[in-house]
Amino acid sequence: MSVGMSSAPLDIIAPDEASMVACGAQLAAACEPGLVVFLQGELGMGKTTLSRGFMLALGHSGAVKSPTYTLVEPYRLAELQVYHFDLYRLGDPLELEFMGIRDYFTEESICLVEWPQRGTGVLPPADLVINIEREGLGRRLTLRAATALGSTVVTRMRASPPTA
Numbered sequence: 001m002s003v004g005m006s007s008a009p010l011d012i013i014a015p016d017e018a019s020m021v022a023c024g025a026q027l028a029a030a031c032e033p034g035l036v037v038f039l040q041g042e043l044g045m046g047k048t049t050l051s052r053g054f055m056l057a058l059g060h061s062g063a064v065k066s067p068t069y070t071l072v073e074p075y076r077l078a079e080l081q082v083y084h085f086d087l088y089r090l091g092d093p094l095e096l097e098f099m100g101i102r103d104y105f106t107e108e109s110i111c112l113v114e115w116p117q118r119g120t121g122v123l124p125p126a127d128l129v130i131n132i133e134r135e136g137l138g139r140r141l142t143l144r145a146a147t148a149l150g151s152t153v154v155t156r157m158r159a160s161p162p163t164a
Helices: 017-030 047-057 094-098 148-159
Strands: 010-014 036-040 072-077 080-086 109-114 128-135 138-145
Touching: 010 017, 010 148, 017 047, 017 138, 017 148, 036 047, 047 080, 047 109, 047 128, 128 148, 138 148
Parallel strands: 036 109, 036 128, 080 109
Antiparallel strands: 010 138, 072 080, 128 138
């Protein structure tokens, strides 16, 4: 977390898949262009499910799948460009340079990045880091702001809890 960030982490319990989708929708409602979100958690924790709720809330009507083999899936939603990255199969962070990674991270786009640790040294810093862990049969999402923009998102989410 950056020095001076006053936003305390926000914990959200998602007891089931519908709740994860609702959390994604809540995140979408709180976001604005220019945001970089790192999604962290082991395999099967719901990173893509959260992303699906995010895309559906912004008006995407098709399937939302993990871009494990393509690394990135672009979504043009109304006036917003969203890029969903899954770096699980990335062999070397420098591969991101070859695909023109910097072109995706703009002030007009929102980037959701699964497995961001695989792109260390190449990815720009996150505004918001969401860690997802098992909590009983559900999941615990811990949101940590790393910038002022991330802090704004956490504050908005704190003010409007998800509804499943």
